[in-house]
Amino acid sequence: MSIKAKLKRFESHMSTTEKEKESATTNNNEHGSWEQMNTEACSFDGMVCYIRTTRMSLQEKHGPKTFAEMKAAIDRWDTSAFAHPLSKKGIPTEKLLFFDTETTGLSSGAGTQMFLLGFASFTEKEVEVKQYLLSKPDAEVALYHFFLADAKKLDHLVTFNGKAFDWPRLKTRHSYLREAVPALPKFGHFDLLHGSRRLWKNELPSCNLSTLEAEKLGIKRTADTPSYLVPMLYFDFVREGNPAFMESVFAHHEADMLSLIALYAKLSDLILDAKGQASDAERFQIARWHEAAGQQQAAFSLYESLLDSKDFPLLARRHLGDLLKKQRRYAEAAEQFHACVREGFASYDCWTELSLIYEHYLKERDKAEIYAYRALESSTTNKEREAALKRAARISGKLKR
Template sequence: MKPKLSQWKELLAARHKKKTADEKNEMEPSERGATDVPYVDIWQEYGTKPYWFAGDYCLIRETVYPLDYQHGCYRLGALHDVHRRWQEASFSHPLSCRGFAVSDLFFFDTETMGLSSGVGTVMFLLGHARVLGDRIIIRQHVLPHPGAEVALYQSFLSDVDYTTLVTYNGKAFDWPRLKTRHALVRDMVPKLPAFGHFDLYHAARRLWKDKLDSLRLAEVEKHILQIERDDDVPGFLAPMIYQEFLQTPHPDRIMPVLRHNEQDVLSLIALYIHLSIQLLEAMQISDPREQLAAARWLEAVGETAAARGVYEQASSKEVKEAQAAKWQLSLLYRRERRYEEAVAIWRDLFNHGSASWKTKAGLELAKAYEHHFRDAAEAHRYAAAAYEAWRSLAKASRQGMEKEEQEWRKRLERLTRKKNKLGK
């Protein structure tokens, strides 16, 4: 009982300390402790002010950009046009901001002391941007020393609508780490809600996993958004720079990391604009791989009408991806029980495609003629031809195909019996 009573005593003391600190904050909201902030005058020159809470402080830096600011290939104010188009779009999508105001979107990125999601990984910078009607505001919440996390999370959670965060890999990286650190101070700051639904990493992976060697934000910036960073600090150096800042807390020590984070959140705005345009204008995408990927994504989220139009557009091009688009379109027709249209595509792939397409299309033709058109002879003809194409591929691969071989033989034997029965 003695250890439990000791724990309760410490808890009650902590709550009393919090209440006293809160009352003190209410009485002296802005002036208190300014002299306790190292280099406060220099911080103010950088647009940074201390935020006091529970007897400690964090730093909040604010930067303003005009709507016509060009970041890579996009003017960031174009988010307003993208927002309007999402409201009018004929389809829904996980990236759609329909029902939200432009200013509801918080483009969010963090800097941490490491990649681990463990309790010891401190998040020392929480940055976010909002696009308003006349400007773009970036706010960065900086942890001046490890003991100030209560003030850091209080400032962040009271400033951000965290249900509409837009991140890059935030669901797997930023948010779990934020939850871990928040758990240590959750009795003293607002509750952390479930994560919002705009993670641009998964969108980038959908569209460019076959196009880019790496899906790191820096690579997407360079190859997709045409953003070139000059004199930028690499993200992996941020923890070391922060450690040096803790030793000598001069603003100039940490400002390179703040500028790096600032560029990150601006890139999130540009990337959201680009991804939205790719979906809203999927019919006009020039890159056949991206167009096919966009169509697959639309189909995956249940927007088959929108996907169909993009597949039809992609299948009309004289590129190798056109056959993949035809195949996806045929499967969509099959699910909609539009067998005549599906069969026309399968015949085209069977007659003009590679051995792989001949195998896949021939098998689908065999299934369609056996089960839908009830024509065993035609089903057997396509199955036999598809089997021969499959055998040539199996020999070339030099891998064990015993199970598939058995399936092919069972199909052919069944169709032979059906064909002979009808012949009698």
């Protein structure tokens, strides 16, 4: 008896739902089939990896912006005047992999599988999304074989928390398979989580990607499968072999990668054109970022631009004072600290700075003494009181002689 005939005889014993599932796995034209999801089964060494390829025009939008607009924003790094941790200057935008994975959980134990790898990238006229699905637990070699064959053509990762989550895990799995799969290229890596936190942690309840999408990228997800459901859907897929379970997972994963493009574009816009596009709060945080990155010029110019802002004139002044002092422009630094204390801002810190500057650099000890006592009056903790008292007493002692 042929296989077909056997199946036909068996059919009558199946329930209706089982029949539907069976047809979904075998009929390529129906909803939820591999073909309908643009997904191809690729074999390597007897193992299958499902590869889904999606291409979209640069004129398509993800949120309010077209991919062409996003690419233009990212391209602007190439003409930027300052160094920055997110600067891709010198790296073609087409060489970036906007990389993300799906796993069966957040914990790092042996029970957690990395079952979906993917990246979006810019080609000449399109955005291309490639997704590599693990067909079953022991088919990892095929997964990494096909993923690496494509990924190695590119050279810089862009991720959201990928430095701490996706990439170390991928490296761990890859090292188990290193005899059987291509070597792991040494990618450069831009991670967007920490920069996003720098800009927005004070104004957003959370800096997770979905909050950023909603609040900062203008991206609305309709009927999205939340991340926490992804593991269950994958378990169902493996157990029942029905590709339909992966449809919403593919969509979720794809949206994550496209949002990485949108987020990198947004951060690029804000950092490269802070005066034109960033809010006062964003500008202040970008200035602090420049300062931390050793870009005093860029920081200085942004702090200056905030002196007539509504919420940041004094904070910006305070930072300008620090920068001027570092540049040994002591008289100008003192002006900034004076302006702060006139407004009652950061009084202890600023009076202390004034006392230091007048004692050591402007050499007016009588003023240094007065400012030390002002710092003492403004002190709020024992630690501050002790330090201010000590300073005041020492300068007074100097003056007596």
